Amino acid sequence: MTAAEVRSPSAAPAAPARWPTPPGVRLAWLHWRSRRVPAAVLALAVCGGVLRAALEWGWLFKTGHFAQEFPMIVEGGAAAVLVITTHSPFGEAERTASRWLPYLRLGTALAMTGMAIGIIQLCVTGASLDGGILVMARNVLGVTGIGLLSSLVTGGLLAWILPMGYIAFAEYALLQSWTNPWTWPVRPPTDRGAWLCACLVFGIGLAAFTIRGARTRLAEDG
Amino acid sequence: MTAVALSRPARVLRIEIRRSVVLWSVPLLAALFFFDSFRTVSGFAPVWTVRSSVLTTNMIEDFGPFAAGLAAWVASREGRRKTGDLLAATSRPAWARQLCALGATLFWLLATYLACVAAVYIDTALQATWGGPPLWPIAVGVVEVVTFAVIGFTVGALFPGRFTAPLAAIGGFLLAFIGYHAALGVQPGMSTYALLSPSTAVPLGDAGVFYHVAPDLAIAQVMFMGGITVGLLGLLTLAPVFRVSYRGLLAGISRAGRWLCVAGVALLAAGVAAAATAFALAGTAKPGVSGWDIPALHDAASDQPVPYTPDCAGIALPVCVQPAFSAFLPAAAAALQPAAAELKGLPGAPVRAELVSDGNGTRNTQGMLFAGMPKPGVSGAPPVYNFNSDNGMAPLWGSPAGTDNAGWRAGFQQVFLSAFVAGPPQAGADILTPAQQAVVTALMTAIGSPAPQFDEAFTGNGQVVGGATQAQIAAAAQRFGSLSPAARHAWLAAHLTALRAGTLTLNQLP
Numbered sequence: 001m002t003a004a005e006v007r008s009p010s011a012a013p014a015a016p017a018r019w020p021t022p023p024g025v026r027l028a029w030l031h032w033r034s035r036r037v038p039a040a041v042l043a044l045a046v047c048g049g050v051l052r053a054a055l056e057w058g059w060l061f062k063t064g065h066f067a068q069e070f071p072m073i074v075e076g077g078a079a080a081v082l083v084i085t086t087h088s089p090f091g092e093a094e095r096t097a098s099r100w101l102p103y104l105r106l107g108t109a110l111a112m113t114g115m116a117i118g119i120i121q122l123c124v125t126g127a128s129l130d131g132g133i134l135v136m137a138r139n140v141l142g143v144t145g146i147g148l149l150s151s152l153v154t155g156g157l158l159a160w161i162l163p164m165g166y167i168a169f170a171e172y173a174l175l176q177s178w179t180n181p182w183t184w185p186v187r188p189p190t191d192r193g194a195w196l197c198a199c200l201v202f203g204i205g206l207a208a209f210t211i212r213g214a215r216t217r218l219a220e221d222g
Numbered sequence: 223m224t225a226v227a228l229s230r231p232a233r234v235l236r237i238e239i240r241r242s243v244v245l246w247s248v249p250l251l252a253a254l255f256f257f258d259s260f261r262t263v264s265g266f267a268p269v270w271t272v273r274s275s276v277l278t279t280n281m282i283e284d285f286g287p288f289a290a291g292l293a294a295w296v297a298s299r300e301g302r303r304k305t306g307d308l309l310a311a312t313s314r315p316a317w318a319r320q321l322c323a324l325g326a327t328l329f330w331l332l333a334t335y336l337a338c339v340a341a342v343y344i345d346t347a348l349q350a351t352w353g354g355p356p357l358w359p360i361a362v363g364v365v366e367v368v369t370f371a372v373i374g375f376t377v378g379a380l381f382p383g384r385f386t387a388p389l390a391a392i393g394g395f396l397l398a399f400i401g402y403h404a405a406l407g408v409q410p411g412m413s414t415y416a417l418l419s420p421s422t423a424v425p426l427g428d429a430g431v432f433y434h435v436a437p438d439l440a441i442a443q444v445m446f447m448g449g450i451t452v453g454l455l456g457l458l459t460l461a462p463v464f465r466v467s468y469r470g471l472l473a474g475i476s477r478a479g480r481w482l483c484v485a486g487v488a489l490l491a492a493g494v495a496a497a498a499t500a501f502a503l504a505g506t507a508k509p510g511v512s513g514w515d516i517p518a519l520h521d522a523a524s525d526q527p528v529p530y531t532p533d534c535a536g537i538a539l540p541v542c543v544q545p546a547f548s549a550f551l552p553a554a555a556a557a558l559q560p561a562a563a564e565l566k567g568l569p570g571a572p573v574r575a576e577l578v579s580d581g582n583g584t585r586n587t588q589g590m591l592f593a594g595m596p597k598p599g600v601s602g603a604p605p606v607y608n609f610n611s612d613n614g615m616a617p618l619w620g621s622p623a624g625t626d627n628a629g630w631r632a633g634f635q636q637v638f639l640s641a642f643v644a645g646p647p648q649a650g651a652d653i654l655t656p657a658q659q660a661v662v663t664a665l666m667t668a669i670g671s672p673a674p675q676f677d678e679a680f681t682g683n684g685q686v687v688g689g690a691t692q693a694q695i696a697a698a699a700q701r702f703g704s705l706s707p708a709a710r711h712a713w714l715a716a717h718l719t720a721l722r723a724g725t726l727t728l729n730q731l732p
Contacts, residue, residue: 036384036385039383039384039385040385043385043389046389047392050396054396054400059399059400059403060399060403061403069399070396070399073392073395073396073399074392074396077388077389077391077392077395080388080391080392081385081388081389081392084384084385084388087384154246157295157384157387158243158246158295160291160387160388160391161247161250161288161291161292162250164287164288164291164388164391164392164395165250165253165254165288167395168254168258168283168284168287168395169253169254169257169258171258171283172257172258172261172262172280
């Protein structure tokens, strides 16, 4: 090697390939990837598949008062899975650098909730799910709200604990035939109070999460 | 030097315990225990075996999923943070770190579980009038919690990721539910493998009272769950070997340590053997006098009745119960005295009422009936009214304070009078004829109780057994009840045999 070779300028780095989609879409996609949304969708599909298998192979009571036991666990589980996507791997740096973050959080939470409902409904189509899509959607909405609120305290990675705790409690409420609207998983599909409570919890959780975002410290310490 | 060397793992364990994430979940587990398990058990009769069943049903459903999820969270820590390479250079092997993390997780889970067990047992001890705390349910419950945790830990260690913990928790939830669903469907003569389920049915109200509960099933469950646990620990020990490619297998064994590999294989083999043996044993289970018996594990001596001195109360009709049900005795005796006074002097009138075994090994829904067990009703010489704790209308179930009401008393009296009017119990003769119903109704009214309901007289399509409507029965009962006590008594004395034989019609009642 000679000095001339060292002095000669190296070849210019190749220009980055131009992204074929608008920057907003790319931003959303990168945000979703950082939250492991594709993996979450896969996990939701697993939840839906398990529910379908249970309906097909008779792992649950198909009719009667206890027919909601198994679907409730899966629907609550799906909500617990989707709130994991609230965790940010970037923490404080992202909060200070991105002014679009609240909108991305809002969009992601709404999209994931919709996807959870859609995927589960797709999986159980034609399998006579007790309560139908109304109860399933109400359960996913309400439990997601609990998870979003929980993520403000525990962080996204541990936000599954409280939703699962609520589902365990709802199982007891189902066995005891509770009628309080805040035990919405055990109420009939058209119960107005149950819908109100579930939507209220989801709305509060969504608003709080949009504004503040999930906590990062506790989950990182765990 | 030795002391210092021994204290190091203990120090690591102490650090893990102090910073364990399970500690944050203890309030949630305690709240779930209170709302679900403790409130449920408070509704059970204060009988040790019945109350201790919550340790392996509700409490496992509360603890199991969280044990699996939290253990998976702890185990996936290194993989989640991608610190595997960093920690590989430390002086301690991977299994030592994992063992400490698992130990800390189990420490908090078991401490919480045992504290909840203590709460259940203390509450039971304050109310129970006979017997002592059974220990097998504690052993089964502890092993089940450990198994859930080890399953979650293994999943977390092998597949680290942010979704592993919630999916492990959901899996634990569903596993407990599917097992419970399968266990409820177990019937004699069919496959009995589902008895190994972590959650099983609540036993009958007098389980362990008249006969000892054989530990056969508990032994099989501990062996099965313990086998799974030991096998998974072996799998965890061998995990570093699995991570290398086939060509590097020998290098992997060398790196993990030859003796460690031998230990891992031994643990895996022992676990699989124990679980398989327990599975095979569960398949041979058959209903016994107090639960399920497994012939290979069964001790015939445990089938002997438990000796006891009955508690009795009542003057017109002594009512005797097993001491475990002493708290129900005042209500039972008070309910039967006026009814017995109405029957006094009649042929076949009972001279004593006695609580007998339910005669079922497990829940009625499993359809188990044992030949030779006394059936509720009036029988024997001198006649004795045998009743059981699983009486559908007035069961000796729940808090004894709940029996202090008119509805319970009326139910108890109706069953007693129906048993007397129907005569000695016979198979398939549980439905009273219209004339028998009218007489029972009249006697109930005479002692100041509300008119009974005989819903069982109706068939599914609304037709009435015996060709009489409820209105006709009520009219006949009113007619019979309007007689003077002496006339009613005399008529019953003269026509009791025909009444019991079912040959009397409503029109033949005075």
